[in-house]
Every structure is written in structure tokens, then in C-alpha cells.
Amino acid sequence: NTNSVKFNCMDIGSSLLAENITPSNFSSLLSPLGGASMNSGVCCKVGIFFSFTWEANEEYAKHLHGVVDKLFKSLSLGLGLEGHELKEAAGGDNLEYLLKINYYPPCPRPDLALGVVAHTDMSTITILLPNDVQGLQASKDGRWYDVKYIPNALVIHIGDQIEILSNGKYKSVIHRTTVNKEKARMSWPVFMEPPSDFEVGPHPKLVNKENPPKFKTKKFSDYVYCKLNKIPQ
Secondary structure, three states: OOOOOEEEEEEEOOEEOOOOOOOOEEEEEEEOOOOOOOOEEEEEEOOEEEEEEHHHHHHHHHHHHHHHHHHHHHHHHHOOOOOOHHHHHHOHHHOEEEEEEEEEOOOOOHHHEEOEEEEOOOOOEEEEEEOOOOOEEEEEOOEEEEOOOOOOOOEEEEOHHHHHHOOOOOOOOOEEEOOOOOOOEEEEEEEEEOOOOOEEOOOHHHOOOOOOOOOOOEEHHHHHHHHHOOOOO
16 A cells, blocks of 8 residues: 555664663554554653554655655666666565654763664665754764754665665665753654565666676565674675
8 A cells, every 4th residue: 555654663762882771672563554443553652652643644655655756766867777767676666665753762871872873774765854853873984974953854864775776886874873861862764665575686777797786686575684684695
């Protein structure tokens, strides 16, 4: 159902760098993609309440699809492909949209903790909506840079699958999240992922004798399994 977004509600504490700081970790699937049995979901953790209606879900999804189509078209043209080719190679209209809600509570020792350690996203593209508390950092040339909060703007991450499809021409962004001593930080990322049994590999038009494939073609579910279990790809 391309008019729906799968919801996950995640309360993420700090990733420990010191034994005396205890994180709270919570993940709850509110409803399957396109599910009609739940009209609203409420997730409660450490006094924070989130309320969702599926009407809002569908409205947000409708606008997200337009943004995603424009992003894929621009990325595809940037590779010398036709505007539609990159999205088709990533799953086309069967791309799955996964929304997660991240909550990072105030941390008494932010110098000893991270909200999320350095990583890349397994998605094709991630669209992130943060609140106004600084915390997201991106890595470039071995240095960490703050991603500036801009009101009413979205943060776009290139994910692993775009790096694979582009045969390394686009790089999956390495990023992490810091925590704040006084304020809670929240973010609403949506991950655009291929169906689990969809095979992803370097686009055939981007591979030749001078540019051999840098990645193996495999099912997305196999890629996820290998990455989560730290198996070489």
C-alpha cells in the first residue's frame, strides 16, 4: 500500500561509553504496513506520549512520495541514467517506507555518551525530520561536523543501497547522534527500503571493464543479515 507508512516507535537512550550511565531502550511496532485494525497508536515511555492517526500517516506518506520521486530522479540523472531508472532498480513502487520516532532523553554526562554510535543506514534514502535540539553529526574526511538544524527543512541521508546501485559513485553517509545535558532530542526518520526479497546490485549501465562491480548483487534481506551480523559483504 503506497499510501501508508509503517510505524515504529523507538525510545533510544544513550549508547554507553561509561558504566554508570544507563540507557533506556524501547521499540514497539504500532501497526503493520497498511494495517486497518488500529486507527491510532499511543506509545508511552518515560512520561512522553506520542499519538498518531492513520489519516495523518496517509497525508504524510502522500507528500513523502513526491519528495522521494524527485530525489531519485535527481540522483539518477546525476549518474547519467534516465530519471526513472535508479528508483526502478531500488524496488520502484514497491519501496517500503519505515517511519521511526527516536527519543534521546537528557544525559548527565554527554561527554561520555552518544545517542547512536557512528553508522550508515541500510536504506536507499533516509528522510529525517529533527526537532531543534542539536545532535546529528556527519563524518567527512575523518572529521565530525554538526548538521545544522534548519526550521521546516528535511535532512536527507544517502543510504547503503544507493551506494551499491551507483557502484560507489554515491557514498552512504556516516553519521552519529550526540546527546544533550539539559534537553531531550527527538527525530522522525523515514527509511526507504527495497522489499526483503528484492535483489540489489550495481546498476548494469554503471558497470564495464573500466568500472567493474564493487558490490555483490544480493537480496536486501541477505544484505541486512550480513550487516547486522558483521559478515563481510
